[in-house]
Amino acid sequence: MSPDLQNILNTVDVIIADDARESWVVLNANETLNASSKLLGSLETLSSDLVGEFTIxxxxxxxxxxxxxxxxxxxxxxxxxxxxxxxxxxxVFITTVILSTPNNFMPARNSSFDANLFNATSNETVNDNTINAAVVLVRINETIQNVSLKYNKLNSSLRLNPQCVFWNFTLFDQLGAWDDEGCVIILTPLFGLTWSLGVATMVSSTNKGVHIAFAFFNSLQGFFILVFGTLFDSKIRSILSRRLPTPSTGSNPTTSTSGGVSSFSGINLINRLRGRRYMYRVSQAANSSSSGASESFVHI
Structure with a gap:
């Protein structure tokens, strides 16, 4: 490991500290500046030239x-x-870089942000969004079709409308914004909500509203298990397809998948849905020889 790399990361660590947050507000206070995006891009460039195995x-x-x-x-x-x-x-070599304080230096605007709201004083953020997890940069030297990420929330009180996004450097004339293309969120809050309501039925046994809500969400949970854990399981679909009678035309039955996001095991999905963290599935990690070789992901 090069001592220069350690020094670079020590410098970046100071730049993204809480004390530097107001400075980033100033840097992001003009629609023609993309200082946050350039910092993130510099780290991605840095990660492409690393060799060996090490941790900093x-x-x-x-x-x-x-x-x-x-x-x-x-x-x-x-x-x-x-x-x-x-x-x-x-x-296969994988390089990951985690930045634990993206809310200090990254704007929270996403690809659906109305560009007409840009003005000469601020491009810093979007009032309805907040960055609520660490940013992770993932670079892999091979083409990987599926990558799953689980996040701990920085602020557990923020519960509404979580998004799975990556930083798209090209949006808004190279200014950059968060984009959700190729990224799918798994609804882990459904299971946590069902468990919470189950506890509530024991604590408040006479509350009809709690019992009705528990029955509804428990049924919905069973539906998800049936669909994603059974019907979408590739092995089960393979068995069913072999048992189906062939058409009278004599042609062989065929199956096709869209690949990426849709081609995953239902049992794995159930195990992931039981986790306490928000989990996202990323459809592809590109080859390092392409322009999109690394992505930075975050839960907003």
Missing amino acids: VTQRILLKRTMFNNSFMADLNSSIVINIPDTNMSN
Whole structure:
């Protein structure tokens, strides 16, 4: 590990500290500036030139580069869990960079932001959105179709409309914004809500409203298990397709999937839905030779 890399991350650590937040407000207070985007882009560029396996930790940054065979799972700084299942590849290098205070230096606008609201005084944020998790940069030297990410929320009191997004550097004439293309959120709050209502039925046994809500959400939970855990499971669909009678024309039955997001195991989905964290599925991590080789993801 180069001492220069450690020094760079130490400097960035100071730049994204709480004390620097007001300075970032000033830097982001003009629609022609993209200082936040440039900082994030510089870290992505830096991650492309690393070799070997090592870990660097500062107060607000975790950089980790490691090699894996077939599958990969890691709990990164107890704030983000990354899971890459069954790639059938060996000697794959993955580089991750976690920034734990993105709300200090990144604007919260997304791709649906009305560009007409930009003015000469501020492009800093969108009032309805807030960045509520760490940002993670993931760079892989192979093409990986599915990557799952679990996030711990920075502010547990914020519960409405979580989004799975990555930073798109090209939006708004290279100013940048959060984009959700290729990223799907898994509704973990449904299970937590059902468990909470189940406890409430024991605590408040005479409250009809709680019992009705528990029955409704419990039924909805069963529906999700049936659909995603059984009917969408590739092995079950394969068995059913073999048992279906062939058409009279003699043509063989065929199945097709859209790949990426839709091609995943229902049992794995159920296990992930039981987690306490918000989890997102990313459809593809690009090859490092392409322009989109690394992505930075966050839960807004």
